[in-house]
Amino acid sequence: MEKLGIEPSLLLAQVVNFLVIMVVLQKLLYKPILTMLEKRKREIAEGLNLTQKMREEEERLKEKQEKALAKAREDALQIIEDAKKQAKETEKEVIADAHTQAAAIIDRAKTEADETKKAATSAIRREAVDLAVVMAKRLLTSVMGAKEQHALISKRIKDLESWVAREEKKS
Amino acid sequence: MKSVSKDARGFVEGVISHLKRGKSGNVTPKVQSLLLKMTATAKHEHQAKVESAVKLTSTEIQAIARVLSKVAGHEVSLTAEVNPALIGGLRLTMADWVMDSSIRNELKEMASIVTVS
Numbered sequence: 543m544e545k546l547g548i549e550p551s552l553l554l555a556q557v558v559n560f561l562v563i564m565v566v567l568q569k570l571l572y573k574p575i576l577t578m579l580e581k582r583k584r585e586i587a588e589g590l591n592l593t594q595k596m597r598e599e600e601e602r603l604k605e606k607q608e609k610a611l612a613k614a615r616e617d618a619l620q621i622i623e624d625a626k627k628q629a630k631e632t633e634k635e636v637i638a639d640a641h642t643q644a645a646a647i648i649d650r651a652k653t654e655a656d657e658t659k660k661a662a663t664s665a666i667r668r669e670a671v672d673l674a675v676v677m678a679k680r681l682l683t684s685v686m687g688a689k690e691q692h693a694l695i696s697k698r699i700k701d702l703e704s705w706v707a708r709e710e711k712k713s
Numbered sequence: 714m715k716s717v718s719k720d721a722r723g724f725v726e727g728v729i730s731h732l733k734r735g736k737s738g739n740v741t742p743k744v745q746s747l748l749l750k751m752t753a754t755a756k757h758e759h760q761a762k763v764e765s766a767v768k769l770t771s772t773e774i775q776a777i778a779r780v781l782s783k784v785a786g787h788e789v790s791l792t793a794e795v796n797p798a799l800i801g802g803l804r805l806t807m808a809d810w811v812m813d814s815s816i817r818n819e820l821k822e823m824a825s826i827v828t829v830s
Contacts (some may be wrong), residue, residue, distance in 0.1 A: 664828075671824045679800055679818055685814075686801050691767040696799045698814050699773060702780040710783070 755810035756785045764796040764804040766815075781807065 686694075761781050763769065763799070769777075778791040794805070799815035 614811075622783070649830070668828050671827050674827075675820050675824045682800050682816055683797075686766070688767055691765070691801055692770070692773075693767060694816075695767075695769065695773055695803060698803045699780070700778045701814075706780050706783045 748788050755807040758785070758808040759787065759789060760792070761805060761807040762792045762794060763796045764799060764806075764815075766795070766797050766799045766801050768795050769793045777803070777805070781805070 761778070763774070763777050774791055774793050776788055781789040781791065785807070799817050800820070802815035802817075802819070803812075804815050804818070805812040
């Protein structure tokens with residue numbers, strides 16, 4: 543060892559120094575660094591994991607949103623379809639109601655017109671007959687002379703006498 | 714309007730043909746009906762009135778009084794009156810009973826029938 547220029551005590555001291563340095567470094571430098579690296583690695587892993595989870599959550603939310611949108615679109619279409627159907631039914635009902643009302647109005651108008659016509663015809667007929675009666679009275683007054691008057695009176699008296707005679711025969 | 718003027722024309726023509734048939738139609742059923750309707754009050758009445766468009770002869774008055782006496786079952790005193798508004802025929806009144814067989818009444822009845830139909 544001495545031939546090689548190595549001092550054993552020095553070597554030992556250096557080995558001890560080295561070991562001390564090793565222990566010191568191990569305690570003061572490597573361990574915190576390793577701990578820090580481990581922590582950093584864990585944080586990165588957690589970050590990645592979180593990112594993945596967020597991505598998945600985002601995907602899930604996106605999917606959910608799309609589903610909700612599709613559902614909303616479907617619902618909206620259904621509502622529009624229902625509204626159209628309802629509008630058509632209402633339209634039909636309104637038209638039917640209008641037809642019924644129109645028919646009733648026409649019927650009422652016809653009835654009123656008929657009644658008015660009947661009343662007018664009746665009034666005209668009454669007036670015509672009254673006029674005819676006046677004419678007949680004038681005509682008869684001029685036609686009926688004393689001879690015709692007495693002939694008619696005789697006829698009436700004969701009617702009375704023949705009825706009385708029949709009644710007497712019956713009893 | 715056509716039917717109305719037809720009614721009026723028919724009415725006048727009917728009256729004229731009615732007269733042409735002998736100044737009177739078959740009035741017996743009508744007279745019969747009116748006589749049958751003579752009320753109890755009228756049958757107890759002793760006074761009667763006869764109206765005509767012209768003055769009645771005494772023979773006519775007697776004949777009418779005779780008929781009424783037979784119907785009432787007792788003597789009836791008859792008063793005759795001239796009423797030109799009757800146009801023709803007779804109108805007898807006894808208490809509340811009236812037998813109107815005048816032309817005026819016939820016209821009124823005919824007018825009523827035409828108006829109703």
